[in-house]
Amino acid sequence: MAILTLTHVSYLANQQLIIPDLNLTVAANDFLTITGPSGSGKSTLLKLIASLATPSSGEIIFAGKNQRDYNLPKYRQQVSYCFQQPTLFGQTVRDNLQFPFQIRNQTFDQGRVTNYLELVDLPVAFLDKKITDLSGGERQRVALIRNLIFPPTILLLDEVTAGLDRRSKEIVQDLIRQLSKNKLTLIQVTHDSDELRIAENLLQMQAGGIIK
Amino acid sequence: MKQLVVNNASLALAFMLVLVAMIISTKEKLHLAKDIIYSIIRAVIQLTIIGYVLKYIFQLNNAWLTILMCLLIVVNASWNAYKRNPNAHHHFREYLETFLALFISTFVTLGLIILSGSLKLIPSQIIPITGMIAGNSMVAVGLCYRALNSQFRDQRQQILEKLALGAEIKTASLPILRESIKTAMQPTIDQAKTVGLVNLPGMMSGLIFAGVDPVRAIRYQILITFMLLSTTSLGAIIAGYQAYRHYFNSQQQLTESD
Numbered sequence: 333m334a335i336l337t338l339t340h341v342s343y344l345a346n347q348q349l350i351i352p353d354l355n356l357t358v359a360a361n362d363f364l365t366i367t368g369p370s371g372s373g374k375s376t377l378l379k380l381i382a383s384l385a386t387p388s389s390g391e392i393i394f395a396g397k398n399q400r401d402y403n404l405p406k407y408r409q410q411v412s413y414c415f416q417q418p419t420l421f422g423q424t425v426r427d428n429l430q431f432p433f434q435i436r437n438q439t440f441d442q443g444r445v446t447n448y449l450e451l452v453d454l455p456v457a458f459l460d461k462k463i464t465d466l467s468g469g470e471r472q473r474v475a476l477i478r479n480l481i482f483p484p485t486i487l488l489l490d491e492v493t494a495g496l497d498r499r500s501k502e503i504v505q506d507l508i509r510q511l512s513k514n515k516l517t518l519i520q521v522t523h524d525s526d527e528l529r530i531a532e533n534l535l536q537m538q539a540g541g542i543i544k
Numbered sequence: 545m546k547q548l549v550v551n552n553a554s555l556a557l558a559f560m561l562v563l564v565a566m567i568i569s570t571k572e573k574l575h576l577a578k579d580i581i582y583s584i585i586r587a588v589i590q591l592t593i594i595g596y597v598l599k600y601i602f603q604l605n606n607a608w609l610t611i612l613m614c615l616l617i618v619v620n621a622s623w624n625a626y627k628r629n630p631n632a633h634h635h636f637r638e639y640l641e642t643f644l645a646l647f648i649s650t651f652v653t654l655g656l657i658i659l660s661g662s663l664k665l666i667p668s669q670i671i672p673i674t675g676m677i678a679g680n681s682m683v684a685v686g687l688c689y690r691a692l693n694s695q696f697r698d699q700r701q702q703i704l705e706k707l708a709l710g711a712e713i714k715t716a717s718l719p720i721l722r723e724s725i726k727t728a729m730q731p732t733i734d735q736a737k738t739v740g741l742v743n744l745p746g747m748m749s750g751l752i753f754a755g756v757d758p759v760r761a762i763r764y765q766i767l768i769t770f771m772l773l774s775t776t777s778l779g780a781i782i783a784g785y786q787a788y789r790h791y792f793n794s795q796q797q798l799t800e801s802d
Contacts, residue, residue, distance in 0.1 A: 386795045404796045409710030419701040435711045
């Protein structure tokens, strides 16, 4: 059953047609991998799906309802976008992991957060670590669990393993595999040869279109 | 007590001070001579006109004319504050929002001072005080706009991440908004800390010049300090809470930066 359908989606920015006419159907629990050269529209496609950009034409249907009919913050909690080089905010890791609770008007659940920290091999003491003291890999792991503390329906991963150290990359890839096994719908953009080799459902993009 | 006398001859002699600035500009090749002459001519014309206008209004002592003059001050201050907004899109609505911030901050502050009994409802007291309040609110609102713009530019990625996590635009902008309001209020707070120690402000100096006992003059200065804190905080909060929304489109997405 399709959880996400894009019909004749186009996107024009600064008088440049980045995506001319794209159709895509993603089944629930699918793990879709998208690759393609730089500037082929991969990140733009993820941003359109995440409602961080609006299609110039066409429709995006999520769970049977048009994207524009959703309360957008609620939609973004369901269709969660994880950035390639995430920015952490506030002073500490806690500030970042508290944020998903804050936007849902819920009190911080340390037990729940600790479980997620363990999933990405970070100790609970990390909560009070200053964000300026984190390595790139640690930042990415914190950013990833920021998206996962309240599990979304679809997780969009925009080259999240690019530029990570070997250990962080393995931890993040393991987590992604585990999420896929747990039936989370995943759409990832990657150039990583290992990730492309094991991809079950691979799409290639070029000039804003899907070529295979 | 001997009153201060500034006649035309002493003004002409004082013009030598402008010549000092112009000589420095020419010697140091600052290319400011034209600007200095223009600003001086403008200041002299503006002040002469306003001097005669105020004299006429004070003599007439008409409530409606006083209100009109106060409104004119607020309209003008709003226009100047609006022009300081780097994110202005030349929409009348945006000007109205600035006007609202200036109008509320000026008249709430003025109203409270009148209620406290410190001011008499006469044009010679109401108009200068309105100018002082609106002027400070104008500076605070302008500072708030500029701080918002630079923070929205510098922290663009952070806001995008918060939106992507499902935050409302207000939650995503709140740290920036608070920082901008703080920036707008900071000069007034700093001024309050050093008032009397570093500078003797205009109001107090004016009263002392006019022969008022300095102990009485400081009471007015304390009143002014309270007044400025109120007007800058009100102006910055109202303007800031309206202005941050213009960095987003109707789809709650950050608009493209210029």
